[in-house]
Amino acid sequence: MPTAAAHRYRARFDRVLRHIERNLDGDLSAEALSGVAAFSKHHFHRQFAALFGLGVHRYVQLVRFKRASQRLAFRDDPILTIALDSGYDGPEAFSRAFKNRFGQSPSAFRAQPDWAAWHAVYRPLSVTRRFSMPDTPPPIAIVSVPDIPVAVLEHRGDPALIGESVRRFIAWRKAMGLPPRLHATYNILHNDPEQTPPEDYRLDLCVATDHAVELNEAGIRAGRIPGGRCVTLRHIGSDDGLRVALLRLYHDWLPDSGEELRDFPPYLQRVRFFPDVPEHEAVTDIFLPLAG
CATH class of the missing domain: 1.10.10.60 (Homeodomain-like)
Known part of the structure; x- marks a missing residue:
């Protein structure tokens, strides 16, 4: 130690x-x-x-x-x-x-x-x-989240190529008039890139919208993030620290909480984006769905 x-x-x-x-x-x-x-x-x-x-x-x-x-x-x-x-x-x-x-x-x-x-x-x-240490560990809270209808772009394959999916997702959002300031942005984390073969990796890029999603060349479909109880943690800063923040929930909080996890992947809400804000000011809320 x-x-x-x-x-x-x-x-x-x-x-x-x-x-x-x-x-x-x-x-x-x-x-x-x-x-x-x-x-x-x-x-x-x-x-x-x-x-x-x-x-x-x-x-x-x-x-x-x-x-x-x-x-x-x-x-x-x-x-x-x-x-x-x-x-x-x-x-x-x-x-x-x-x-x-x-x-x-x-x-x-x-x-x-x-x-x-x-x-x-x-x-x-x-x-x-x-492994940079935050000034103060952010608080952990349990919240109730409503159902969130979303439009989904599914990235499958090498996580190093997520940037290309993000470009396609941004272009579609602009064409549909779904700016981040009016329509929240989510990522659904189906697996861990460090524990998954690159060809099996999956991450969903989502934008909150209750508009119908028409057939499109971008490959975007309608989806839903189910509502319910979640434990949440706010991460401020680079995405490089996201994995450590998520592990804090699994390793430090969950074993002592008495809670059970729901059958839905962890997901993120992108509140403030880099490069629109400096990287240290980017804000990402992490959600771990709970049973009950």
């Missing part, structure tokens, strides 16, 4: 990770970040690399490029705006750096992202963030 000193040491680095998320447009030099952690600037970059397996400069680059790539793939922001927001003087320098990182220019990525390359680039970032 980690000692209290080890927890305090790790907490100082978690403070750095949160600072980076909250100040993507600010000074994120190793010298500035060493001050956030209250470590010597002469040792900080080595301490960071020893703990996380990648250097602090690369970590900052990955976080900034992740925001840029999400905006390219899922939003209509001009490439010039994305380049300037990423700290570049213009689109040419941004394009060179982006292509060097992903093997595609920003315009090529926007047209047809290479998701396999994208996930390979961000794997170190995901591993680093997965």
Whole structure:
């Protein structure tokens, strides 16, 4: 078990990770970040690399490029705006750096992202963030949820390709006039990507609507999230921490609760979206359906 000193040491680095998320447009030099952690600037970059397996400069680059790539793939922001927001003087320098990182220019990525390359680039970032400790563990509550009629796009297959399903889902929603501010967004988690062969993986992308769903080329159908009692936990931040938050319900809460689970998968409600908000401000409500 980690000692209290080890927890305090790790907490100082978690403070750095949160600072980076909250100040993507600010000074994120190793010298500035060493001050956030209250470590010597002469040792900080080595301490960071020893703990996380990648250097602090690369970590900052990955976080900034992740925001840029999400905006390219899922939003209509001009490439010039994305380049300037990423700290570049213009689109040419941004394009060179982006292509060097992903093997595609920003315009090529926007047209047809290479998701396999994208996930390979961000794997170190995901591993680093997965076990970041929240400032305060969020509260757990039991709530009653009504039936929710939804339109469903079923993603089956490699979880690394979910981004392509999300693009198709967003395009259909826009065509149907179902914006997130008026129609809630849900994900139904049929299985765990870390415990499931890629070809058997399934996740449902859902939008709340009681409108009839006509036959469509996107493959979207009508569905329903059944109402009933659920235990819920709010996760704030990157999706990289979602699995740990979900395991908190299964591992820490459920055994002592005296509750039984209902025969329906866990699901998420996407309350605030990255990249519309900074990644550390994304809000996701986790629901575990309960019997009774």
